[in-house]
Amino acid sequence: MEKFIEGVLRFRNEVFPTRSALFEELASGQQPEVLMITCADSRVDPALLTQSSPGDLFVCRNAGNIVPPWGESGESNTASIEYAVTVLGVSEIVVCGHSDCGAMKGALNPDSLQALPKVARWLEHSRAAVAVAQRRNPNADEATLLRSATEENVLLQLEHLRTHPAVAAALAAGAIRLHGWVYDIGSGHVLAHNPGSGRFEQFAATRDAA
Ligand SMILES: [Zn+2]
Incomplete structure:
Protein backbone atom coordinates (compact mmCIF):
# COMPACT_ATOMS: atom_id res chain seq x y z
CA MET A 1 0.00 0.00 0.00
CA GLY A 29 -18.08 20.46 -13.66
CA GLN A 30 -17.46 17.83 -16.31
CA GLN A 31 -18.30 17.63 -19.99
CA PRO A 32 -16.88 14.34 -21.22
CA GLU A 33 -17.33 13.52 -24.88
CA VAL A 34 -17.06 9.76 -24.49
CA LEU A 35 -18.64 7.09 -22.31
CA MET A 36 -16.25 4.18 -22.17
CA ILE A 37 -17.52 0.84 -20.93
CA THR A 38 -14.65 -1.51 -20.30
CA CYS A 39 -13.48 -4.41 -18.17
CA ALA A 40 -12.38 -4.01 -14.56
CA ASP A 41 -9.12 -5.78 -15.47
CA SER A 42 -6.11 -4.02 -13.94
CA ARG A 43 -4.24 -4.09 -17.24
CA VAL A 44 -6.81 -1.97 -19.07
CA ASP A 45 -6.14 1.73 -18.55
CA PRO A 46 -8.70 3.72 -20.58
CA ALA A 47 -6.97 7.09 -20.14
CA LEU A 48 -3.56 5.67 -21.00
CA LEU A 49 -4.63 3.79 -24.09
CA THR A 50 -6.60 6.72 -25.48
CA GLN A 51 -4.10 9.30 -24.22
CA SER A 52 -6.92 11.21 -22.57
CA SER A 53 -6.92 13.76 -19.79
CA PRO A 54 -9.10 13.97 -16.69
CA GLY A 55 -12.55 15.15 -17.77
CA ASP A 56 -12.40 13.50 -21.21
CA LEU A 57 -13.79 10.04 -20.46
CA PHE A 58 -16.78 8.95 -18.40
CA VAL A 59 -15.81 5.40 -17.53
CA CYS A 60 -18.00 2.49 -16.50
CA ARG A 61 -16.12 -0.68 -15.60
CA ASN A 62 -17.13 -4.19 -14.65
CA ALA A 63 -16.03 -7.77 -15.20
CA GLY A 64 -16.39 -8.46 -18.92
CA ASN A 65 -17.38 -4.93 -20.05
CA ILE A 66 -20.99 -6.00 -19.86
CA VAL A 67 -24.09 -3.89 -20.40
CA PRO A 68 -27.12 -5.73 -19.02
CA PRO A 69 -30.16 -5.33 -21.26
CA TRP A 70 -32.63 -2.73 -20.03
CA GLY A 71 -34.70 -3.97 -17.12
CA GLU A 72 -32.23 -6.71 -16.15
CA SER A 73 -29.86 -6.73 -13.17
CA GLY A 74 -26.89 -4.37 -13.05
CA GLU A 75 -28.60 -1.23 -11.86
CA SER A 76 -25.36 0.67 -11.21
CA ASN A 77 -24.24 0.19 -14.78
CA THR A 78 -27.62 1.17 -16.12
CA ALA A 79 -27.69 4.29 -13.94
CA SER A 80 -24.21 5.33 -15.08
CA ILE A 81 -25.16 4.92 -18.74
CA GLU A 82 -28.41 6.84 -18.26
CA TYR A 83 -26.59 9.69 -16.52
CA ALA A 84 -23.80 9.87 -19.10
CA VAL A 85 -26.22 9.99 -22.02
CA THR A 86 -29.06 12.06 -20.60
CA VAL A 87 -27.31 14.51 -18.29
CA LEU A 88 -23.74 14.72 -19.59
CA GLY A 89 -24.78 14.33 -23.23
CA VAL A 90 -21.86 12.17 -24.34
CA SER A 91 -21.72 11.89 -28.12
CA GLU A 92 -19.81 8.59 -28.32
CA ILE A 93 -20.08 5.31 -26.44
CA VAL A 94 -17.21 2.84 -26.67
CA VAL A 95 -17.54 -0.75 -25.43
CA CYS A 96 -13.96 -1.98 -25.08
CA GLY A 97 -13.07 -5.61 -24.47
CA HIS A 98 -9.52 -6.89 -24.18
CA SER A 99 -7.22 -9.85 -24.77
CA ASP A 100 -6.74 -12.52 -22.08
CA CYS A 101 -10.00 -11.47 -20.39
CA GLY A 102 -10.69 -13.57 -17.30
CA ALA A 103 -14.42 -12.87 -17.55
CA MET A 104 -14.54 -14.19 -21.11
CA LYS A 105 -12.53 -17.26 -20.11
CA GLY A 106 -15.07 -17.85 -17.35
CA ALA A 107 -17.98 -17.39 -19.75
CA LEU A 108 -16.42 -19.99 -22.05
CA ASN A 109 -15.86 -22.41 -19.15
CA PRO A 110 -18.89 -22.14 -16.85
CA ASP A 111 -17.71 -25.21 -14.88
CA SER A 112 -14.82 -23.10 -13.57
CA LEU A 113 -17.30 -20.71 -11.92
CA GLN A 114 -18.86 -23.08 -9.40
CA ALA A 115 -17.33 -21.20 -6.45
CA LEU A 116 -18.31 -17.84 -7.98
CA PRO A 117 -22.11 -17.81 -8.15
CA LYS A 118 -22.38 -14.03 -8.61
CA VAL A 119 -19.79 -14.00 -11.37
CA ALA A 120 -21.54 -16.91 -13.07
CA ARG A 121 -24.83 -15.04 -12.95
CA TRP A 122 -23.28 -11.81 -14.23
CA LEU A 123 -21.67 -13.64 -17.15
CA GLU A 124 -25.07 -14.92 -18.26
CA HIS A 125 -25.20 -11.55 -20.05
CA SER A 126 -22.41 -12.86 -22.30
CA ARG A 127 -23.91 -16.25 -22.98
CA ALA A 128 -25.16 -15.38 -26.47
CA ALA A 129 -21.67 -14.18 -27.43
CA VAL A 130 -20.17 -17.48 -26.31
CA ALA A 131 -22.80 -19.40 -28.27
CA VAL A 132 -22.01 -17.44 -31.44
CA ALA A 133 -18.25 -17.85 -30.99
CA GLN A 134 -18.59 -21.60 -30.46
CA ARG A 135 -20.84 -22.03 -33.49
CA ARG A 136 -18.56 -19.93 -35.69
CA ASN A 137 -15.38 -21.71 -34.61
CA PRO A 138 -16.02 -25.44 -34.37
CA ASN A 139 -12.87 -27.37 -33.38
CA ALA A 140 -10.96 -24.11 -32.83
CA ASP A 141 -8.15 -23.89 -30.30
CA GLU A 142 -8.73 -22.07 -27.03
CA ALA A 143 -7.00 -18.86 -28.09
CA THR A 144 -9.10 -18.54 -31.25
CA LEU A 145 -12.29 -19.22 -29.32
CA LEU A 146 -11.37 -16.66 -26.66
CA ARG A 147 -10.63 -13.98 -29.23
CA SER A 148 -13.88 -14.68 -31.05
CA ALA A 149 -15.92 -14.69 -27.82
CA THR A 150 -14.30 -11.41 -26.76
CA GLU A 151 -15.26 -9.76 -30.06
CA GLU A 152 -18.77 -11.22 -30.08
CA ASN A 153 -19.23 -10.07 -26.49
CA VAL A 154 -18.42 -6.47 -27.46
CA LEU A 155 -21.00 -6.66 -30.27
CA LEU A 156 -23.57 -8.24 -27.94
CA GLN A 157 -23.13 -5.52 -25.34
CA LEU A 158 -23.57 -2.88 -28.06
CA GLU A 159 -26.88 -4.57 -28.87
CA HIS A 160 -27.84 -4.48 -25.20
CA LEU A 161 -27.00 -0.76 -25.13
CA ARG A 162 -29.62 -0.16 -27.82
CA THR A 163 -32.29 -1.51 -25.46
CA HIS A 164 -31.67 1.35 -23.01
CA PRO A 165 -34.24 4.08 -23.63
CA ALA A 166 -31.76 6.93 -23.21
CA VAL A 167 -29.39 5.37 -25.73
CA ALA A 168 -32.17 4.41 -28.17
CA ALA A 169 -33.54 7.96 -28.09
CA ALA A 170 -30.11 9.53 -28.61
CA LEU A 171 -29.43 7.14 -31.51
CA ALA A 172 -32.78 8.02 -33.09
CA ALA A 173 -31.88 11.70 -32.86
CA GLY A 174 -28.45 11.08 -34.38
CA ALA A 175 -26.93 12.49 -31.20
CA ILE A 176 -24.75 9.53 -30.34
CA ARG A 177 -22.52 6.93 -32.00
CA LEU A 178 -21.62 3.46 -30.75
CA HIS A 179 -18.19 1.87 -31.13
CA GLY A 180 -16.85 -1.62 -30.43
CA TRP A 181 -13.17 -2.00 -29.57
CA VAL A 182 -10.88 -4.79 -28.42
CA TYR A 183 -7.58 -3.86 -26.79
CA ASP A 184 -4.67 -6.26 -27.21
CA ILE A 185 -2.56 -6.01 -24.07
CA GLY A 186 0.55 -7.66 -25.49
CA SER A 187 0.83 -5.55 -28.66
CA GLY A 188 -0.78 -2.27 -27.60
CA HIS A 189 -3.10 -2.36 -30.59
CA VAL A 190 -6.78 -1.47 -30.34
CA LEU A 191 -8.99 -3.19 -32.89
CA ALA A 192 -12.22 -1.40 -33.79
CA HIS A 193 -15.29 -3.05 -35.22
CA ASN A 194 -15.82 -1.99 -38.80
CA PRO A 195 -19.54 -2.36 -39.58
CA GLY A 196 -18.66 -2.32 -43.29
CA SER A 197 -16.49 -5.44 -43.21
CA GLY A 198 -18.07 -6.92 -40.10
CA ARG A 199 -14.57 -7.39 -38.69
CA PHE A 200 -12.44 -5.92 -35.94
CA GLU A 201 -9.61 -4.02 -37.61
CA GLN A 202 -6.66 -1.95 -36.54
CA PHE A 203 -7.19 1.78 -36.82
CA ALA A 204 -4.15 1.84 -39.08
CA ALA A 205 -6.02 -0.39 -41.54
CA THR A 206 -8.94 1.98 -41.87
CA ARG A 207 -7.00 5.24 -41.65
CA ASP A 208 -3.93 6.62 -43.31
CA ALA A 209 -2.01 6.81 -40.06
CA ALA A 210 0.82 4.30 -39.69
ZN1 LIG B 1 -11.56 -8.62 -18.72
Whole structure:
Protein backbone atom coordinates (compact mmCIF):
# COMPACT_ATOMS: atom_id res chain seq x y z
CA MET A 1 0.00 0.00 0.00
CA GLU A 2 2.92 2.29 0.74
CA LYS A 3 3.72 2.85 -2.95
CA PHE A 4 0.15 3.97 -3.59
CA ILE A 5 0.21 6.46 -0.72
CA GLU A 6 3.52 7.77 -1.99
CA GLY A 7 1.89 8.07 -5.40
CA VAL A 8 -0.96 10.14 -3.96
CA LEU A 9 1.53 12.52 -2.36
CA ARG A 10 3.62 12.72 -5.52
CA PHE A 11 0.49 13.47 -7.55
CA ARG A 12 -0.50 16.31 -5.23
CA ASN A 13 2.97 17.79 -4.87
CA GLU A 14 4.51 17.25 -8.30
CA VAL A 15 1.87 16.44 -10.93
CA PHE A 16 -1.08 18.56 -9.82
CA PRO A 17 0.83 21.89 -9.93
CA THR A 18 1.80 21.30 -13.57
CA ARG A 19 -1.85 20.96 -14.61
CA SER A 20 -3.56 23.13 -12.03
CA ALA A 21 -5.41 25.18 -14.68
CA LEU A 22 -7.11 22.03 -15.99
CA PHE A 23 -8.08 20.86 -12.51
CA GLU A 24 -9.37 24.32 -11.61
CA GLU A 25 -11.63 24.21 -14.67
CA LEU A 26 -12.78 20.66 -13.88
CA ALA A 27 -13.51 21.53 -10.26
CA SER A 28 -16.81 23.12 -11.26
CA GLY A 29 -18.08 20.46 -13.66
CA GLN A 30 -17.46 17.83 -16.31
CA GLN A 31 -18.30 17.63 -19.99
CA PRO A 32 -16.88 14.34 -21.22
CA GLU A 33 -17.33 13.52 -24.88
CA VAL A 34 -17.06 9.76 -24.49
CA LEU A 35 -18.64 7.09 -22.31
CA MET A 36 -16.25 4.18 -22.17
CA ILE A 37 -17.52 0.84 -20.93
CA THR A 38 -14.65 -1.51 -20.30
CA CYS A 39 -13.48 -4.41 -18.17
CA ALA A 40 -12.38 -4.01 -14.56
CA ASP A 41 -9.12 -5.78 -15.47
CA SER A 42 -6.11 -4.02 -13.94
CA ARG A 43 -4.24 -4.09 -17.24
CA VAL A 44 -6.81 -1.97 -19.07
CA ASP A 45 -6.14 1.73 -18.55
CA PRO A 46 -8.70 3.72 -20.58
CA ALA A 47 -6.97 7.09 -20.14
CA LEU A 48 -3.56 5.67 -21.00
CA LEU A 49 -4.63 3.79 -24.09
CA THR A 50 -6.60 6.72 -25.48
CA GLN A 51 -4.10 9.30 -24.22
CA SER A 52 -6.92 11.21 -22.57
CA SER A 53 -6.92 13.76 -19.79
CA PRO A 54 -9.10 13.97 -16.69
CA GLY A 55 -12.55 15.15 -17.77
CA ASP A 56 -12.40 13.50 -21.21
CA LEU A 57 -13.79 10.04 -20.46
CA PHE A 58 -16.78 8.95 -18.40
CA VAL A 59 -15.81 5.40 -17.53
CA CYS A 60 -18.00 2.49 -16.50
CA ARG A 61 -16.12 -0.68 -15.60
CA ASN A 62 -17.13 -4.19 -14.65
CA ALA A 63 -16.03 -7.77 -15.20
CA GLY A 64 -16.39 -8.46 -18.92
CA ASN A 65 -17.38 -4.93 -20.05
CA ILE A 66 -20.99 -6.00 -19.86
CA VAL A 67 -24.09 -3.89 -20.40
CA PRO A 68 -27.12 -5.73 -19.02
CA PRO A 69 -30.16 -5.33 -21.26
CA TRP A 70 -32.63 -2.73 -20.03
CA GLY A 71 -34.70 -3.97 -17.12
CA GLU A 72 -32.23 -6.71 -16.15
CA SER A 73 -29.86 -6.73 -13.17
CA GLY A 74 -26.89 -4.37 -13.05
CA GLU A 75 -28.60 -1.23 -11.86
CA SER A 76 -25.36 0.67 -11.21
CA ASN A 77 -24.24 0.19 -14.78
CA THR A 78 -27.62 1.17 -16.12
CA ALA A 79 -27.69 4.29 -13.94
CA SER A 80 -24.21 5.33 -15.08
CA ILE A 81 -25.16 4.92 -18.74
CA GLU A 82 -28.41 6.84 -18.26
CA TYR A 83 -26.59 9.69 -16.52
CA ALA A 84 -23.80 9.87 -19.10
CA VAL A 85 -26.22 9.99 -22.02
CA THR A 86 -29.06 12.06 -20.60
CA VAL A 87 -27.31 14.51 -18.29
CA LEU A 88 -23.74 14.72 -19.59
CA GLY A 89 -24.78 14.33 -23.23
CA VAL A 90 -21.86 12.17 -24.34
CA SER A 91 -21.72 11.89 -28.12
CA GLU A 92 -19.81 8.59 -28.32
CA ILE A 93 -20.08 5.31 -26.44
CA VAL A 94 -17.21 2.84 -26.67
CA VAL A 95 -17.54 -0.75 -25.43
CA CYS A 96 -13.96 -1.98 -25.08
CA GLY A 97 -13.07 -5.61 -24.47
CA HIS A 98 -9.52 -6.89 -24.18
CA SER A 99 -7.22 -9.85 -24.77
CA ASP A 100 -6.74 -12.52 -22.08
CA CYS A 101 -10.00 -11.47 -20.39
CA GLY A 102 -10.69 -13.57 -17.30
CA ALA A 103 -14.42 -12.87 -17.55
CA MET A 104 -14.54 -14.19 -21.11
CA LYS A 105 -12.53 -17.26 -20.11
CA GLY A 106 -15.07 -17.85 -17.35
CA ALA A 107 -17.98 -17.39 -19.75
CA LEU A 108 -16.42 -19.99 -22.05
CA ASN A 109 -15.86 -22.41 -19.15
CA PRO A 110 -18.89 -22.14 -16.85
CA ASP A 111 -17.71 -25.21 -14.88
CA SER A 112 -14.82 -23.10 -13.57
CA LEU A 113 -17.30 -20.71 -11.92
CA GLN A 114 -18.86 -23.08 -9.40
CA ALA A 115 -17.33 -21.20 -6.45
CA LEU A 116 -18.31 -17.84 -7.98
CA PRO A 117 -22.11 -17.81 -8.15
CA LYS A 118 -22.38 -14.03 -8.61
CA VAL A 119 -19.79 -14.00 -11.37
CA ALA A 120 -21.54 -16.91 -13.07
CA ARG A 121 -24.83 -15.04 -12.95
CA TRP A 122 -23.28 -11.81 -14.23
CA LEU A 123 -21.67 -13.64 -17.15
CA GLU A 124 -25.07 -14.92 -18.26
CA HIS A 125 -25.20 -11.55 -20.05
CA SER A 126 -22.41 -12.86 -22.30
CA ARG A 127 -23.91 -16.25 -22.98
CA ALA A 128 -25.16 -15.38 -26.47
CA ALA A 129 -21.67 -14.18 -27.43
CA VAL A 130 -20.17 -17.48 -26.31
CA ALA A 131 -22.80 -19.40 -28.27
CA VAL A 132 -22.01 -17.44 -31.44
CA ALA A 133 -18.25 -17.85 -30.99
CA GLN A 134 -18.59 -21.60 -30.46
CA ARG A 135 -20.84 -22.03 -33.49
CA ARG A 136 -18.56 -19.93 -35.69
CA ASN A 137 -15.38 -21.71 -34.61
CA PRO A 138 -16.02 -25.44 -34.37
CA ASN A 139 -12.87 -27.37 -33.38
CA ALA A 140 -10.96 -24.11 -32.83
CA ASP A 141 -8.15 -23.89 -30.30
CA GLU A 142 -8.73 -22.07 -27.03
CA ALA A 143 -7.00 -18.86 -28.09
CA THR A 144 -9.10 -18.54 -31.25
CA LEU A 145 -12.29 -19.22 -29.32
CA LEU A 146 -11.37 -16.66 -26.66
CA ARG A 147 -10.63 -13.98 -29.23
CA SER A 148 -13.88 -14.68 -31.05
CA ALA A 149 -15.92 -14.69 -27.82
CA THR A 150 -14.30 -11.41 -26.76
CA GLU A 151 -15.26 -9.76 -30.06
CA GLU A 152 -18.77 -11.22 -30.08
CA ASN A 153 -19.23 -10.07 -26.49
CA VAL A 154 -18.42 -6.47 -27.46
CA LEU A 155 -21.00 -6.66 -30.27
CA LEU A 156 -23.57 -8.24 -27.94
CA GLN A 157 -23.13 -5.52 -25.34
CA LEU A 158 -23.57 -2.88 -28.06
CA GLU A 159 -26.88 -4.57 -28.87
CA HIS A 160 -27.84 -4.48 -25.20
CA LEU A 161 -27.00 -0.76 -25.13
CA ARG A 162 -29.62 -0.16 -27.82
CA THR A 163 -32.29 -1.51 -25.46
CA HIS A 164 -31.67 1.35 -23.01
CA PRO A 165 -34.24 4.08 -23.63
CA ALA A 166 -31.76 6.93 -23.21
CA VAL A 167 -29.39 5.37 -25.73
CA ALA A 168 -32.17 4.41 -28.17
CA ALA A 169 -33.54 7.96 -28.09
CA ALA A 170 -30.11 9.53 -28.61
CA LEU A 171 -29.43 7.14 -31.51
CA ALA A 172 -32.78 8.02 -33.09
CA ALA A 173 -31.88 11.70 -32.86
CA GLY A 174 -28.45 11.08 -34.38
CA ALA A 175 -26.93 12.49 -31.20
CA ILE A 176 -24.75 9.53 -30.34
CA ARG A 177 -22.52 6.93 -32.00
CA LEU A 178 -21.62 3.46 -30.75
CA HIS A 179 -18.19 1.87 -31.13
CA GLY A 180 -16.85 -1.62 -30.43
CA TRP A 181 -13.17 -2.00 -29.57
CA VAL A 182 -10.88 -4.79 -28.42
CA TYR A 183 -7.58 -3.86 -26.79
CA ASP A 184 -4.67 -6.26 -27.21
CA ILE A 185 -2.56 -6.01 -24.07
CA GLY A 186 0.55 -7.66 -25.49
CA SER A 187 0.83 -5.55 -28.66
CA GLY A 188 -0.78 -2.27 -27.60
CA HIS A 189 -3.10 -2.36 -30.59
CA VAL A 190 -6.78 -1.47 -30.34
CA LEU A 191 -8.99 -3.19 -32.89
CA ALA A 192 -12.22 -1.40 -33.79
CA HIS A 193 -15.29 -3.05 -35.22
CA ASN A 194 -15.82 -1.99 -38.80
CA PRO A 195 -19.54 -2.36 -39.58
CA GLY A 196 -18.66 -2.32 -43.29
CA SER A 197 -16.49 -5.44 -43.21
CA GLY A 198 -18.07 -6.92 -40.10
CA ARG A 199 -14.57 -7.39 -38.69
CA PHE A 200 -12.44 -5.92 -35.94
CA GLU A 201 -9.61 -4.02 -37.61
CA GLN A 202 -6.66 -1.95 -36.54
CA PHE A 203 -7.19 1.78 -36.82
CA ALA A 204 -4.15 1.84 -39.08
CA ALA A 205 -6.02 -0.39 -41.54
CA THR A 206 -8.94 1.98 -41.87
CA ARG A 207 -7.00 5.24 -41.65
CA ASP A 208 -3.93 6.62 -43.31
CA ALA A 209 -2.01 6.81 -40.06
CA ALA A 210 0.82 4.30 -39.69
ZN1 LIG B 1 -11.56 -8.62 -18.72
